[in-house]
Amino acid sequence: MMTISYEIGKKLYLNITNKCPCSCTFCIRQNGDGAYGSDSLWLEHQPTAEEVIENLKGRDLDSYEEIIFCGYGEPTNEFDILLSACDYIKSVSKTPTRLNTNGLADKLNPEKGGCAGLLSGRIDTVSISLNSPYKDGYMAVTRPIYDDAFEAMLEFAKSCKSKVPNVMMTVVDVIPKEDIETAKALCEQIGVALRVRAYES
Numbered sequence: 001m002m003t004i005s006y007e008i009g010k011k012l013y014l015n016i017t018n019k020c021p022c023s024c025t026f027c028i029r030q031n032g033d034g035a036y037g038s039d040s041l042w043l044e045h046q047p048t049a050e051e052v053i054e055n056l057k058g059r060d061l062d063s064y065e066e067i068i069f070c071g072y073g074e075p076t077n078e079f080d081i082l083l084s085a086c087d088y089i090k091s092v093s094k095t096p097t098r099l100n101t102n103g104l105a106d107k108l109n110p111e112k113g114g115c116a117g118l119l120s121g122r123i124d125t126v127s128i129s130l131n132s133p134y135k136d137g138y139m140a141v142t143r144p145i146y147d148d149a150f151e152a153m154l155e156f157a158k159s160c161k162s163k164v165p166n167v168m169m170t171v172v173d174v175i176p177k178e179d180i181e182t183a184k185a186l187c188e189q190i191g192v193a194l195r196v197r198a199y200e201s
C-alpha cells in the first residue's frame with residue numbers, strides 16, 4: 001500500500017514523492033523503510049496531484065495541529081503536486097501547513113522563476129535543512145547533485161522571508177557545539193530562525 005499521509009501525534013505528514021537531488025548520509029531512506037512506526041513510506045509509484053488530494057479527503061484536516069510536507073523524498077521535487085495539495089488544504093481547512101525541505105526548490109524548478117513566491121499564501125512555515133553552516137560540511141553530509149547547492153539553499157531561505165510567515169533553518173544536535181553557534185550566526189545574518197533538532201535514527 002502507498003503511504004501518502006501519516007500521523008505522528010497531532011500532526012499530519014504528507015509524503016508526496018520519493019525523488020530527491022540529495023543523498024544525505026543520515027536520510028531515513030538509508031535507514032530501513034519505515035519511519036516512526038508508520039507503514040513503509042516508499043511510494044510504489046509517483047502519486048498524481050489527484051491521488052494526493054483523494055488521500056487528503058479521507059482525513060479530517062481540521063483535527064490536526066499542523067500539516068507537514070515531509071516524507072522520504074523532497075516535496076519540491078514535485079512542485080506542482082505540492083502546490084495543488086496546498087491549495088486543496090487551504091480550501092477546506094485553516095490548519096497551518098509546513099514545508100520541510102532541503103531548500104533546493106529553485107534548482108529543481110528554474111522555470112518557475114522563484115518558488116518562494118508560489119509558496120506565499122499556501123505554506124505557513126518553511127523549514128530548511130541547513131545541516132552544516134559550512135559548504136564543505138554541507139556537501140559532505142547532503143551529497144547533492146548540484147555543486148552550488150549550499151549557496152542555492154541559502155538564497156532560497158532569503159527569498160522565503162518576505163513570502164512565508166515563518167522561515168527556519170535546522171541542524172541536528174549531533175554536530176559540534178561551535179558549528180551550532182556558527183549556524184546561529186549565519187541564520188541571524190540571513191534573518192531566519194535556527195531550530196536545533198534532536199537526531200532521530
Ligand code: SF4
Pocket residue numbers: 020021022023024026027028029071072073074102142
Ligand atoms: S534531502 Fe531529505 S529526502 Fe533528500 S536525501 Fe536528504 S534527508 Fe533524504
